[in-house]
Amino acid sequence: MAKKSGNPVLSAPIGANEVIIDSKNYKRFLTPVVDGEPRKMGLWPQHPMKSQLRAEVAGSFDIPLIPESEWADRLAQKIKDQSQLSDIRNQGMFGKRIPSRDQDGEPYCWAHSSTSAALIARAVNNQPYADLSAFAVACMIKNYRSEGGWSEESLKFIESRGIPTSKTWPQQSKSRANDKPETWAEAKENRFTPEWMNLTSGNKALIKQQLVTCLLLGIPCTTDYSWWSHAIIALDLVSLSPFRIRIWNSWGDSWSEGGTGILEASKAIPDDSQAPRVITLAA
Amino acid sequence: MKYVCLLLLFAAPAWGQKVTLPPEVKVQPGRLAAVTVEWEGDDLKYVTPPELDVFREFDPDVKKVRLRLIGYAAGKYTIVAVAAKSDPLVANKARLSEFATCIVVVGTPAPPVPPDPPVKVSVPNLVGHDWATAMTAVTLLNLRLAQLEDTSGTVKSQQPPAGTSVSAGSTIVVTMSTTPPVDPAPIPLPGLRVMIVEESKERDRLLPGQQAAILGKQVRDYLNAKCVKEGMQPAYWIIDKDVPVDGLEKHWRDVFARPRKSLPWLIVSNGKTGYEGELPKNLDETMAILKKHGGE
Helix, strand or coil, rough: CCCCCCCCEEECCCCCCEEEEEECHHHHHHEEEEEECCCCCCEECCCCHHHHHHHHCCEHHHHHHHHCHHHHHHHHHHHHHCCHHHHHHCCCCCCCCCCECCCCCCCCCHHHHHHHHHHHHHHHHHHCCCEECCCCCHHHHCCCCCCCEEECHHHHHHCCCCEEEEECCCCCCCCHHHHHHHHHHCCCCCCCCCCCCEECCCCCCHHHHHHHHHHCCCCCEEEEECCCCCEEEEEEEEECCEEEEEEEEEEEECEEEECCCEEHHHHHCCCCCEEECCCCCCC | EEEEEEECCCCCCCCCCCCCCCEEEEEEECCCCEEEEEEEECEEECCCCCCEEEECCCCCCCCEEEEEECCCCCCCEEEEEEEEEEEECCCCCCCECEEEEEEECCCCCCCCCCCCEEEEEEECCCCEHHHHHHHHHHHHHCEEEEEECCCCEEEEEEEEEEECCCCCCCEEEEEEECCCCCCCCCCCCCCCCCEEEECHHHHHHHHHHHHHHHHHHHHHHHHHHHEEEECCEEEEEEEEEECCCCCCCCHHHHHHHHCCCCCCCCCCEECCCEEEECCCHHHHHHHHHHHHCCCC
8 A cells, every 4th residue: 555655735634544546656556455355447448339429428528627827726725625525525424424335346447436426416415325326337237247338338327317226226236136117216316417527538638627627616527547447536636746636436445545545647637537517316 | 096097089878888897906016916807898998007017818708808917016006998889879989888997006025934944853763674664764754765775685874873863854875785684484494404506517606605615514514513304314405506306305396496696595594584695705604694593
């Protein structure tokens, strides 16, 4: 486990055991082991199908970029107000921390990233905690195959059908018996509205600006990293020098510290990213 | 007494000719007086003194002549009139009526009447009242009301202050509060309930105090501690204006449907009192509103 390095002037608090992944140590996280068990990632490389999907859902980035000159002041304000998404996660389950999803050896990171974004979006609304089941999304999309994918694919599914909770689709279950009408009736209560945005893939400088804009505005972003073959969710901007963001992984709370870690510099800039802003309400 | 003579050419036995004048008319110098001459016959002659300016008004009744006259110097003046009628027995001969006279008395100017002393009234206390109530209060006291800003909200201050003695007709200038009046509780259920409606797409335009209210720990800690519980969850929502609210209970759907003048919009209710208005730009103001209705 890597220890934090550097001495940033302006930085959100970093947990004592929270991992920091940078260009020097990243290879350690390509074959992860958590609690003695190997973990998988599951991000597919770029694929012709993805271009087709992008054409179908093309929700472009439509909020003004926050100028880089304002980043430091806005970050300082968020640290002072404790208004980062991880602050909201830390009390989002009836005053306690929302538990991390755990993909449990399946290559379903791309479904867990969107599911974690749904948990955060609900917490921002102060919706009651719901134990959302990412396996339901992945199993339906992949017809129960253990197969990789990408976050955008799962977002599109969640927009149309929603995510059930563990009441109707238990966590980490791949049983076909879960696929019942009542499961999807419940899932409809947890749908992203069509307002979610695609960040601009293929332009590292621009996608970084868009990512920072979202994080400073409290909008969660699913982030797909080719170097890691992994999809996760970005919660916070942590510091600008070095550039660090806090991500929420789907390897359970045992990974790093409470399931979150820090990505630094080039390792923090995703190859693809989506920003779901609004989720339906269910009391 | 001054006289004006009328030259008469004929004697006057009566054959239906007649003229009548009011015997006396009194008028103040420079003021208009009216004299009506009523007559019968074929012709009417009248003479007025040069000290009077006389105008003849049109009268549809030809047997009436209405004279309007003004005298400027005090005195008595005589108007003389006579009517004539042709003699049916003798050609080119007419018979005259009796002379009629009217004495016009132009009096001396009345001394000026001193004005009534101004009525004094005590300025009422208008602070805390809305515009309509303040207007009613000052109108009843024969005062006037003017405002420095718009007429929404309640009176924040007034000039002159309450209790000051002023003349009737004076103007009271008030400053209205910019804070909307406190409405009755927006949610008719006991316990603190709060809703903030925002537009997540527009968060970059919000001031730091508004962003802190939407996402920050201070407001959420307070709401988690003070809001009544609905199930296990503290009763507050921080939601986007575009979100479908079909899944919420009716009282939340109702409060979401209430009109909003801007975004982000804050609604606070404790079942008895409440607040509906723009989310304050300053976090301290938001906390003050919450504590006013939810307690310290």
